[in-house]
Amino acid sequence: MASPPFPPLPTLPSPAGTSGFRVSKEQLTTIVPVAVAAVVGTYLVSRYFSRSSSCSKGKVNLTLNKDSPKVVHSFDMEDIGSKAVYCRCWRSKKFPYCDGSHTKHNEETGDNVGPLIIKKKDA
Structure with missing residues (x-):
């Protein structure tokens, strides 16, 4: 039997009670404002397009x-x-x-x- 081309990766122990996904405080200070800006931007763009497309429908x-x-x-x-x-x-x-x-x-x-x-x- 031939040997594998790469040696197997060692398994790393994970601390109990964690999922392996960690976000630092510095990352949160970037992620939260970007997420809020994306949500607000999406809302404003959708309001702009819904208003401009239905503007003539509101007029009599x-x-x-x-x-x-x-x-x-x-x-x-x-x-x-x-x-x-x-x-x-x-x-x-x-x-x-x-x-x-x-x-x-x-x-x-x-x-x-x-x-x-x-x-x-x-x-």
């Missing part, structure tokens, strides 16, 4: 009068006639009037928005 007005700081419409009651139906989902192609676009919006988002209906009271 995606297309109308975006150059204006605030979109406001005003109507006189005399000009309405007997009934007027106004959009509240901001998806209507006839905005500010409702064209039923809220139905598709509700299906896509799980929302429950509907139009604003103004009608004259029967006398």
Whole structure:
């Protein structure tokens, strides 16, 4: 029988109650701040990307009068006639009037928005 190419390694005794994994105080002063920075950095990066990707989902007005700081419409009651139906989902192609676009919006988002209906009271 041939002899092994290398001599066998001696087994080292391990102190009772230890697993063999030891970290010194100097190593902890490096590991802990790095771990905290990694966790905080991961959290901040995930918040940044989740905010930038869902930012448009949080807005209701995606297309109308975006150059204006605030979109406001005003109507006189005399000009309405007997009934007027106004959009509240901001998806209507006839905005500010409702064209039923809220139905598709509700299906896509799980929302429950509907139009604003103004009608004259029967006398």
